Amino acid sequence: MAPTKSRRRLCAAALAGTCALGVASGSSHAVGDDVDDKIKNSKSEIDDISKSLADADATLTKTNKAVAAADKKAKDAKGALTKAQQKQRDAASDYDVAKADEDASRTALATNRADQAKARTEVGGLARNAFETGGLGDLTFTIEVLTSNSGVSGSMALADIVMRRQQGVITNLKSSAAAGQSEATRLAEIRRRASLAKTKQDAAVTAASTAKTDADAAEASLVALQKTQKDDKKKLEAEKKKEEAKLAALQAESTRLKNVTTTSKDVDTSVHDVPQGTGFLASPGPISSIVSGYGYRFHPVLKINKLHEGDDFPFACGTPVYAAGDGTVIEANYNDVSGNHVYISHGTVNGAQLTSAYMHFTSLSVSVGQKVKKGQQIGVSGMTGRVTGCHLHFETRENGVAVNPLKWIK
Secondary structure, three states, X not given: OOOOHHHHHXXXXXXXXXXXXXXXXXXXXXXXXXXXXXXHOOOOOOOOOOHHHHHHHHHHHHHHHHHHHHHHHHXXXXXXXXXXXXXXXXXXHHHHHHHHHHXXXXXXXXXXXXHHHHHHHHHHHHHHHHHHHOOOOOHXXXXXXHHOOOHXXXXXXXXXXHHHHHHHHHHHHHHHHHHXXXXXXXXXXXXXXXXXXXXXXXXXXXXXXXXXXXXXHHHHHHHHXXXXXXXXXXXXXXXXXXXXXXXXXXXXXXXXXXXXXXXXXXXXXXXXXXXXXXXXXXXXXXXXXXXXXXXXXEOOXXXXXXXXXXXXXXXXXXXXXXXXXXXXXXXXXXXXXXXEXXXXXXXXXXXXXXXXXXXEEEEEOOOOXXXXXXXXXXXXXXXXXXXXXXXXEEXXXXXXXXXXXXXXXX
């Protein structure tokens, strides 16, 4: 029987604001202009795939890419931190060596200055003694030389020893002074290196600190994205379960349709023998306009093949739909999968019981048991049931089994 008025009002309310109503003129198979973009783009994907599933899959894909990028960034940041910390250790070591050299040089220089002070004291004493004794030492020593039984040569030897001792003191002073000057120059260079090492160390500390901050931020970002990824995976799994349930419903409806077309008490009993390819049925619309034809589709999310059992014509909501051939209406009803739909039995054609099916109407114009003629209006197209946009889904079945409609239409 035909849908009730309340059901029609419900369907119309559901479509309000989403479909552009309008009846094309000039052709019994006119196609509306405002075809839903999702239907246009459905050729490479499974028909009427759930938007929420597609969105969940796209979101997870995007998150996975973000996680991969964040993981690489975190690893790069950790690598940079390791290098920065090594540079910091190297700079600290260089600075410690430079400071040790500086301390050693300062100690050596202090020792040298003490030696120079001692030598200067000795030289000063010698000079003072020479001035007081006329250059020969003290009076006792002079008398010993003049009165010595060893003779003048021995005394002169003693005098030579004294002079060499004095000369040694002076030489030591000169050497200490030269060594001190050299050490002072070396200390200045060491201090320059120590200052440079300190600058590098400070820079390394800053770089390591920055690298640590970057690494921590990258790790935090990665952890947050991984949590999002986990949540997105849960959402996708939930949507997959919903999609699997819908596909099960589609399969159940296909099985039910098979049974209806073969067991209905209203099945048309006429018999026809027609040449193959003559187009026993009229195409609902231009064959060239089919946006998604009969055949298997690979589900991009569930990774399974599913048979699309008919052809999708891009009918704008509100476009009249006409019977493809003479026959008897065996079902005109509504369900959540096919929406408002009409099934017409065309009798036995070339030995096979032939049925045509029309789905997703906004409203219906026929009822069960009604005889219809080819080209007679049977309803108005829409987007009821499981669809993504306004269109007409058209099927042909032989003995209840879906076959390619192109076999029967022209």
